[in-house]
Amino acid sequence: MDKKIYLTLATVTILLIGAGCNQATPQPKININTQNTIPTNKVTPPATDNTINTKVENKTIPNTKTFTVKANNYKFDQTNIIVNQGDEVEIVFVNQEGFHDFVLDEFNARTKQLTANNSETIKFIADKVGTFEYYCSVGKHRQMGMVGKLIVE
Ligand SMILES: [Cu+2]
Structure with missing residues (x-):
């Protein structure tokens, strides 16, 4: 091989390599955008439900007040019963002698x-x-004093 041609080839080769290096496409810059790559795992807490109404209406659950009324000839042992409006009144009527009942007209009791x-x-x-009279409705027991008062305040 001619020495001149060899050198020329070598030069061309070097130039080509150099050109190749220069032409090499630069690596694209990786755009690390940490703000976008960090996942946002924000957990929204469940909304507190303030609309649940735990208030108990007194109208649906009345206070029950119990009274024992004993009957003799011819009186009740209990002649004053005092309650509040809206109370449920429970009367335990006990007849100890004779023939008697307990009547309270205004409350159909x-x-x-x-x-x-x-x-x-x-x-x-x-x-x-108000003040309401309860009585025994047998014979003339009411007129004989077999009465009592229910006072509702
Ligand atoms: Cu009576």
Whole structure:
């Protein structure tokens, strides 16, 4: 091989390599955008439900007040019963002798007429304010003083 041609080839080769290096496409810059790559795992807490109403209405659950009223010839042992409006009144009527009952007209409350040593329990809602007389409806027992007062405040 001619020495001149060899050198020329070598030069061309070097130039080509150099050109190749220069022409090499630069590596694209990786754009690290950390703000976009960090996942946002924000967990939204469940909204507190403030609309649940736990308030208990007193109208649906009345206070029950129990009174035992004993009957003798011819009186009740309990002649004053005081409650609040809206209370549920429970009367445990116990007839200890004779023939008696317990009647409270304004609240449509009454027991059966009972013979001695019997009892009956009745309930009613004291839904109006005032003083009301309860009595025994047998014979003339009411006129004889077999009465009492229910006071609703
Ligand atoms: Cu009576």
